[in-house]
Amino acid sequence: MATNLAQTLKGCRSWADLQRRWRPLTNKQKGDLFEELTKHYLLLEPEYASKLKSVWLLREVPTSLARKLKLPSDDQGIDLLAETKEGEYWAIQSKYREESDQSITWREISTFTGLAFGVCRGFSYGLIASTTERITNVLKHQDRIGFAALDVWQGLDEEFFRRLQKHLYHKREVLKARLPRPHQNKAIADAVTYFIKKKHKRGKLIMPCGTGKSLTSYFIAQKLKARKIVICVPSLSLIKQTLKAWMYESMARKQDVEWTCVCSDESAGKVEQDDAVVLKQDLGVPCLTNSKEIAEWLKRKHNSLTIVFTTYQSGQALAKAARDAAFTFDFGIMDEAHKTAGAKDRLFSHLILDNNIKINRRLFMTATERRYRGESDEILSMEDPDDYGETLHKLSFKKALEYKPAILSDYKVVTIHISKEEIADLVRNRAFVRPKTKGWGKEMEAENLAALIALRKAMNKYPIRHAVSFHGSIKRAQDFQDSNDAYSKSFPSSERLQTFHVSGKTPTGTRAKEIDQFSRAPRGLITNARCLTEGVDVPNIDAVLFADPRKSLVDIVQAVGRALRPSSNKKFGYVIVPVVHEKNAKLDDVLDSDSFKEVLTTLRALGSQDDRIIEYFRATLQGRPSKNRRPLEDILTEKLAKKIDLKEFARSVELRCWDRLAKLSWRPFKEARSIVRSLGLKSVLEWVNLCKERANGRKPILQDIPSNPDKAYAINGWKDFSDWLGTNRVANQNRTYIPFRKARAFARALKLKNVAQWRSYCKEGLRGKPRIPFSIPKSPNMAYSEWISFNDWLGTNNITTQNRNFLSFKKARYFVRKLRLKTSKDWDKYCKGKILKDRPIPKNIPKKPSQHYRKSGYRGMGDWLGLPNSIFHKRGKRGPWMCFKFARQFAWKLKLKDVKEWRAFCKNGGLNGKRIPRSPHLAYKGRGWKNWFHWLGKEYKDFRSARAYVRKLKLDGFDAWRRYGAGKDPQGRKKPLDIPLSVDRHYAKDGWKGYSDFLGTDE
Structure with a gap:
């Protein structure tokens, strides 16, 4: 039979070739040949060859093994059998169908599952090899079953068929290991320097989509000599891709690898968000799901390179297993790392934290950093070096285009201007058939048709043969496909466009078939909501169309990356954005429209990755020629083109674009300071007012200079505002002030009544009063160590808060507890007179007890209000904590650096089951507590x-x-x-x- 299979393979370069060769054969012959093909596929494909020790057809199974497994002697459903290198056994069924759109039913495979996991003994896994797109939904929740469906066979390339033919004739062809490309070599060298020479533990690798980050990470791991690796990705489809790539390289280099996949039910995408859903069964290999199984695998003796492929969603199970097994990874590769940013308690963020899992080095890879504003400790942002490290290597889009051969194709953003009159004409000409669904209205109709017109115009003008459109929902994507089909029927003279649609609901095999047919079509369109944004390989894309608004800059960059894959005779990828306007629209109407804002959003997303966009607009608005081409092309309607001045239109577009893009790339500090000094501003107030005017677009030359230069240039040359403005004034902290007593005498002579008057005097001066001398500080409380209070400074008789005679702590607390307030927010409201208005706060009780009673008994708001949960409640007795000495010894052993690490340790459950408080500064006050440094086993210098x-x-x-x-x-x-x-x-x-x-x- 092997010879027959070899004979049918002659001249075959693809699955389609093989199907044509088998078509004249009987069903029995096809089935036998497919069983044979399945066997050799499992022996040759790296992800299986690295896992399996032997594969047998049913008739080849050794008698002793068949007896051990209680295998029937005749074919009752199990067609093949495999033994793994770990001594486990797989049952395999092979089903060949000529028509791939048929589904393998439960009736056809129920005997197989019954045999494998019922009658027989010792099978750990069952694999169903089928040439169909779909396999019965009944098996979706069977953890021990995997599929090798149409997408597997359709993906076999010419190299596989060449290797298979040599294998059948007992000739071995060694896989050719890929070598790093020049741009990858630079990233690898930077990573080695960063991790080994500089000894960093976390670092970011920023490279555009399509430049080979996954393969680069493989080479980096090799250079770091990592032996225990965890690879984290956001989806099962990316696990499948990464597993295939890594096993190919390992097999080509004759490396022994022990690997496993970890995934959970949450690992598949969310259909409502149109993520590309891949079932665990679609991986075609066993997956570990619970922490006990994972821990057992980790505890095994591993003598070779050990790799765990996991989804971020399975991070908690993996982390628990690693802790239970006391297993530490050498190297963690976090792919699509922008998805880990956000709230710390998300599943995607779990593997980032050291308290959850021990990973010696972490590499975060992305094309698009995701950053969050704010200072919350509960948020992860990729700009935080504590969580993500520094950027060890960044490949700019501009640099990527300079490499030969090309890594990426260049692109153009094309705005297609469409009048509402054109849309109305299409409806009148019956070029559009309204779907009979709820929610369809004139607004949705206009948006759908605008995108359709934009696509057709772009395909007529540019060399676009294959386009992918992104929509706001799966339903809108389906409707767009229907609209294009209706258009083609209404205008048969238009060039034929074949349309396809995929979504997260589409079975993996069907999705692969649709994508394959799309890539082979002379002119094709494939519609989707967002499932093609990442994780699904779609070849031959010339253009992307944003039919609906995209709010996520990350999604825009990822989607555009689809059109940047280089191919023969491809000069540019195209990004198409429709702009709809009224029939009689003027220039400002067009530029102020919501649809034009989408152009700005798209440009801003691309500008965050491509410096050439920033450089072009900066040069143009400064009136100097740019070395870069204009990144935006406009296709105007005839009427609009006749009504407006095209040069004025281009200039106005560039002004709008620059206003949105400037903040992405501030000028260098010295250049910015030089421009600001030339303005002749005399004070910080004048600078602030100028920045407010700039926001209205008055001074576009300043758009790329930050309004808060003290923060933007903090580590790049910033001194103070006098240096920034060129006023030559001495910064406050560098002035020499007159002695405290003389300065106080001057202040008292002014006879000001309160602090508000003093501040007003310092800021603007007061009529009849001399200006404040430079030798007297405006903030004397910060400048003089002899400082007492503003009451003393101004010589007033007002009793300031800190000088009032308050009740003793115990009496004050007794009064407050009788109020029966429940939270600190209630206390704030009470102090402001918003609640309990009939019982206002007495003047002899401070509103901020933590400040006044800091040294006389204050132990926290819970104790102050008398809350039952307070560790100090119940007659003032402290909670059941261990003594300070032993608690501090525990804290010392943790070897934490600071309070932030202590809080993170507590938050992650480090104190569970221990009699040690999270707030030791309160619990041990007066019982040994000094300060946080002392608590963590350190002491400050004197x-x-x-x-x-x-x-x-x-x-x-x-x-x-x-x-x-x-x-x-x-x-x-x-x-x-x-x-x-x-x-x-x-x-x-x-x-x-x-x-x-x-x-x-x-x-």
């Missing part, structure tokens, strides 16, 4: 030592100190942990005289 160390740094002022403390020192120096950041507070009673003394700037 004042003199700290000052001596800092003076050697020669920082030039307070701003420089803040940058240094925040880890943003221009020279890369890091503040030692034994020197506090708030030195003025910590050393207030130990010799503190002011920042000029501490930094040594007054010497």
Whole structure:
């Protein structure tokens, strides 16, 4: 039979070729040949060859093994049998169907499942090899069953058929290992330097879509000599792709690999969001799902390279298993890492945190960083080096285009302007058939037809043969396919366009068939909502059409990446954005329309990846020629083109675009400062007012200069606003002030009544009063160590809060507890007079007890209000915590760096089952507590030592100190942990005289 299979393979280069060769044969012959093909496929394909030790046809199974497994002697459903390298057995059924759109039914395979997991003994897995698109839904929840359906056989390439023919004639062809391409070599070298020489633990690899990040990670892992690797991806389809790529390279290099896949029911995409849903069964290999199974696998003795392929959604199960097995990974590869940013408690974020799983080094790979504003400890943002590390290598889009041979195709953004009159003409000409579904209205009809017209216009003007359209929902994508079919029937003279549709609901085999037919069509359109954004390979795409608004910049970049894959004779990929306007629209109407805003959103997303877009608009608006071509092309309606000045239109478009793009790329610090100094501004107030005017578009030359330069250039040259504006004034922290007593005498002579008047005087001056001298600080409370209070400074008789005679702590707390308030928010409302208005807060009880009673008994708001859950409630007795000494010894052993790490440790359950409080500064107050540094097993330097160390740094002022403390020192120096950041507070009673003394700037 092997010879017969070999004979039928002659001249075959694809699955279609083989099907044509088999067509004249009988069903029995086809079935036998397919069983034979299945056997050799499992022996040759790297993902199976790396896992399986032997594969037998039923008639080849050794008698002793058949007896051991209780295998029937005749064919009752099990066609093949395989033994893994780990000593487990697979039952395999092979089903050949000529018509691929048929479904394998439960009746056809029920005997197989009954035999494999009922009658027989010892089978760990069952594989169903079938040439159909679908297999019965009954098996969806069978964890021990896998499919090798149409998508597998359709994906066999010319190289496989060549290898198969040699294999059948007992000639071995060694797989050819791929070598890194030049752009990958640079990334690999940077990663080696970053992880090995600089000894970093986390780092980001930023490369555009389609540049081979997955393969690059394989080469990096080899260079790092990692032996225990975890590869994390967001979907099962990406597990399938990554497994195939890694096993190919390992087999080509004759590496022994032990691997497993970890996935859960949550690993498949969400159909309502149109993620590409792949069932666990579609992987065609066993998947571990619960932590007990995973831990058992990890505990086995692994003598070779060990790899776990997992989805982020399965991270909790894997992390628990790794903890149970005391297993530490050498290297973690986080693919599509932008999906891990966001709330820390999401499934996607679980494997990022060290407290959850031990991974010595982590590599975060993405084309599109996702960042979140704000300072919440509960949010992960890719700009946070603590969570994601620094960028170890970034390949810009501009640089990617310079490589030869091409890594990517260049692209053009094409805006197709459409008048509502054109849409109405189509409806009148019956070129459009309305779907008989709910929710369809004139607005949806207009949007659908606008996208249709835009696509047809673009395909007529540009060399576009294959386009993919993205829509707001699966239903809208289906309707767009129907609309295009209706258009083709109404206008038979138009060039034929074959249409296809896929969604997250589409079975994997059917999806593969649709994509294959689309790629072979002379002119094709494939519609979807978002399932083709990532994780599904679609060849030969020339253009992407955004038929509906896209809000996610990440989704836009990922979708556009589909049109950038290089192919023969392809010069550009095209991004098509429809712009709809009224029949008699004017220039401003067009530019202010919602549809034109989509153009700006698309450009902004692409500009975040492609510096050439920024460079073009910057040069154009400065009146100088650009080295880069215009990234935007406009196809106007005839009427609009006649009504407006085309040069004015182009200029206006560029102004709108620049307004949205400028913030993506600030000018270099020195260049920006030079421009700002030329404006002749005299104060920070004038700068703020200018920034407000700039927001209205008055000074486009300033659009790429930040309004908060102190933050944007914090580590790139920033000193202070006097330097920024060129006013030559001395920064506050560097001034030399007159002695405290003389300054206070000056302030008292002004006879101001309160702090508000003092601040108004400092800011604007007061009539009849002299201007504040430079030798007197506007914030004397920050400048003088002799400072008492503003009441003392101004010589007023008002009793300030801190000088009032308050009740003793116990009496005050007794009064407050009788109010029966339930939360700290209730206390705030009470203090503001919003609740219990008949019982206002007495003047002898402070609104901020934490400040006034800090040293006289205050132990937290729960104790203050008398809440039952407070550890100090119940007659003031403390909770059942272990003594301070032993609790602190526990904290020491953790070797945590700071309070942030302690809180993260507590949040992740580190104190579960232990009698140690999360808030030791409250629980152990007066019982040994000193400060957090002492709690974590460290001590701060004394004042003199700290000052001596800092003076050697020669920082030039307070701003420089803040940058240094925040880890943003221009020279890369890091503040030692034994020197506090708030030195003025910590050393207030130990010799503190002011920042000029501490930094040594007054010497």
